[in-house]
Structure formats: C-alpha cells, structure tokens
Amino acid sequence: MSAQEHSISELKKMIKIGPPWLTRFERARVIGVRALQISMGAPVLIDTEQEPQHVREDPVLLAKKELEAGVLPMTIIRYTRRGDVQPIPLKWLVELDKLRLRIH
Structure with a gap:
C-alpha cells in the first residue's frame, strides 16, 4: 500500500459522521459563503492570473x-440525531471527494 493510499484510508477512518466526501448541500454552502466573502473584499486564495476575465x-x-x-x-461540522458532533477539516473532504470522482 502506497503512502497516499494509506493516508486516504486513514482519512476515511477518521470521518465518523456522514459520507467521507462533501455532500451537495455542504458544497453549496461552502461556495456560497466563500463567494459572499470574496464579493465583500476578502482576498482570493488562488492565483487568478491564468484565469479568463469572466x-x-x-x-x-x-x-x-x-x-x-x-x-x-474551513471546517465542516456534522451532527447526528443523538447529539454527536464532529468537526471535519474541509481539506480532508475535498481530497476524498477528488479520489471518489476519479474512481467513478
């Protein structure tokens, strides 16, 4: 097992609440919140020089x-009906989401 596969399996084990990827609702919320921040003047965290004007x-x-x-x-906070709470770094979910989309 390679180092990357090992880290992916470890990430999946660490996410105990919900699927080990971003749900469509979480994705929409993150994009909406971040778009609002950018529109209010927050600095963009990626290099936009190579991007088209639009x-x-x-x-x-x-x-x-x-x-x-x-x-x-950012951190995604997931809840269960029993009251359990798990904060999950967004970076983990994005990494697992990319892997899931690559497989399918």
Whole structure:
C-alpha cells in the first residue's frame, strides 16, 4: 500500500459522521459563503492570473476554483440525531471527494 493510499484510508477512518466526501448541500454552502466573502473584499486564495476575465470577475466561480484547489481554511461540522458532533477539516473532504470522482 502506497503512502497516499494509506493516508486516504486513514482519512476515511477518521470521518465518523456522514459520507467521507462533501455532500451537495455542504458544497453549496461552502461556495456560497466563500463567494459572499470574496464579493465583500476578502482576498482570493488562488492565483487568478491564468484565469479568463469572466472567472476573475465572478465570486462564485472563484469560490468554486478555491474549493477545487483545497485551499479554503474551513471546517465542516456534522451532527447526528443523538447529539454527536464532529468537526471535519474541509481539506480532508475535498481530497476524498477528488479520489471518489476519479474512481467513478
């Protein structure tokens, strides 16, 4: 087992609540929150020099690019009905999401 596969399996074991990837609702929330931050003047965390003009001007597209790059310092907090709580770094979920999409 390679080092990358080992880290992926370890990440899956560490996520105890919900699927080991971003749900469509979490993705929409992260993109919306980040797009609002960018539109209010927050600095963009990716290099936009190579992006087309329409991408550089659209906060939603910039937020999607940042999410895909895995550079957002956010945490997803998941709850169960029993009251259990698990904060999960967004970077983990993005990494596992990329792996899941590559396999399918």
